Amino acid sequence: MKITGSIQIEAVTDVVCDMCLCSTSLPGGGRQFATFQAHWGYGTKHDGERYELHLCENCFFQTLSYVKQERRTQNLFDDDDGAFAGDDFGLIAKDDFFGDAKIRD
Numbered sequence: 001m002k003i004t005g006s007i008q009i010e011a012v013t014d015v016v017c018d019m020c021l022c023s024t025s026l027p028g029g030g031r032q033f034a035t036f037q038a039h040w041g042y043g044t045k046h047d048g049e050r051y052e053l054h055l056c057e058n059c060f061f062q063t064l065s066y067v068k069q070e071r072r073t074q075n076l077f078d079d080d081d082g083a084f085a086g087d088d089f090g091l092i093a094k095d096d097f098f099g100d101a102k103i104r105d
Contacts, residue, residue, distance in 0.1 A: 017056035019063070024056050034060040064090060 015024045015031050024033040036053040040046040055063060068089050088094075093101040 015054050017059050018053045019055055019059040022056055024054065032057060
């Protein structure tokens with residue numbers, strides 16, 4: 001015997017970029033966003049704090065560009081100039097359309 005009834009559930013209907021406040025929903029359905037997160041552990045200045053930001057594609061790459069520039073600035077006078085030559089800072093896979101690519105070391 002089937003017993004049916006209405007139930008109310010909570011579901012994610014959209015993810016809004018925390019930086020520009022734009023929707024990350026795509027016209028064909030689904031959402032595209034990056035998650036920037038931290039969970040600070042015992043002994044750190046921010047012990048027990050958790051952060052999670054959702055960024056649209058544009059804001060993610062603006063943030064990544066800022067971090068790359070800060071990395072260059074922080075290491076401006078280091079002897080190892082070759083360590084910052086690549087443009088793939090943080091990139092762990094490329095052309096990974098189905099999530100089955102080998103992760104870079």
